[in-house]
Amino acid sequence: MSDELDQLTDAEPIKDPGLPAHQHRPTDVDPAQELRAERQITGMFTVASLLLIGFCVAYIMIDKDQTFLGWSAMNFTLGATLGGALLLMGVGIIQWAKKLMGDDEMVELRHPAASTAEERAATLEDLNAGINESGFGRRPLIRRSLFLSMSFLALPTVIMLRDMGPLPYGHKNTVWKKGMRVVNDVAGTPIKPSDLQVGQLVNAEPAIMYEKDKDGEAVLHGTELLQEKSKAAVIVVRMKPEAITPSKGRENWGIDGILCYSKICTHVGCPISLWEQQTHHLLCPCHQSTFDLADNGKVVFGPAHRPLPQLPLALDSEGYLIAVSDFPEVVGPSYPELARDQKRLDDKS
Incomplete structure (x- = not known):
């Protein structure tokens, strides 16, 4: 039996398998x-x-x-x-x-998996x-x-x-402006300080979403409305006033412990609203960047390089929360150029 296998192994292939002439x-x-x-x-x-x-x-x-x-x-x-x-x-x-x-x-003979140097x-x-x-x-x-x-x-x-998407330098301007009310992003109702309890977080947006022009038409609508809403989204939190340590010039940016920050993470722009009321930390669900809202939104953990932009607040004649101005910082993800420019501004201030 072994001799027959050796003969089959050493046998030459068929020289003419019946293929037609080339x-x-x-x-x-x-x-x-x-x-x-x-x-x-x-x-x-x-x-x-x-x-x-x-x-x-x-x-x-x-x-x-x-x-x-x-x-x-x-x-x-x-x-x-x-x-x-x-x-x-x-x-x-x-x-x-x-x-x-x-x-x-071409004809290629079968051979072991490991080829020789000559092969x-x-x-x-x-x-x-x-x-x-x-x-x-x-x-x-x-x-x-x-x-x-x-x-x-x-x-x-x-x-x-x-x-x-937009060029990687964040949004220099949003639709926030002086006197614009802060409204709940679900019901669209304006917010009073009495509506918030200590430790509470509310997702909010500018009232421009509901403003009308002189003809009664919406100022923004369709795709433009959604784009502006995403750039101007904010969170409103309430803490004990004594827990807040505002930086110079921001002493009056809050109302009785109520502060407002951009909802867009400064790392890659994820929406952020995971709130730890005991530590006053806001956690981004995408890459775990953590911001201390009691300390001007500064980064305490994670890959983000810039603090969360803060929106200065005031009260209108009816007692509702309004913006004093647009965000003084650029809203959006951080990039090396943006982080460098922000550091220069911080050093000057």
Whole structure:
């Protein structure tokens, strides 16, 4: 039995497994067709590059509200240019492989998983031979046009990064202004000091959400309303006045222990309202940045670099909480430039 296995192992493979004779492609035997195929592939890569440039132009120039045959003109153009570019690049690569790269049939014997040094060297030789047969080195026109189209493929990615959000320097201004009431963000009712108990936290927003113009129309509505609401969101907390240690110039920013801070974490902008009333700490649920609201919202733990922006408060003639001004600090996530500028302001003050 052992002798039979040895004979099977040492047996040579079938020399002719019945495959038909190899047929050469037209591009293998006709130089004119080879040149025509090379030009076609180069043209595909070049047109793909132009379509990618068109994608960037359409993204910048076409208004998002413009329509075409009932569709969004921007979406239609972006889809057509990017899809066409990717299609042409893919078809060009396939045509290159089918018409111009090596077309020889190869037989590879089975071997143990661990290759010998000689086999590894032979594999490297085969890889180099394949690179030579692909014509990558001797077809500079195709190679350069492919690299050109692939380099332009990065343009849409760079252009579309602008859609990821506002530039990373926070919101310098919000809709808060002098005399604007602080209202509950659920019911929209204005807040009086008597409505808050010591240790309580209320999520709030500016009353601009409910203001009307002279014609009775909402000042803000739709997407613009939601954007301004997210930037101006605040929390209102009440502590014992003796527990608060305001910094210089902020002695009158609260009302009988009631303070107001931005709801946007200064780390990466998460909404924050996890309140520890005994320690006066506010915890961000995203990355555990912790702020001491009794000490001007300074950071006591976590990756945040700036204190929470504080909104100065006062009372109107009816006894409701109102803003004295907009936030004096930038509202939003911290970035190295923003943290540096804030430190300079703190050092000056």
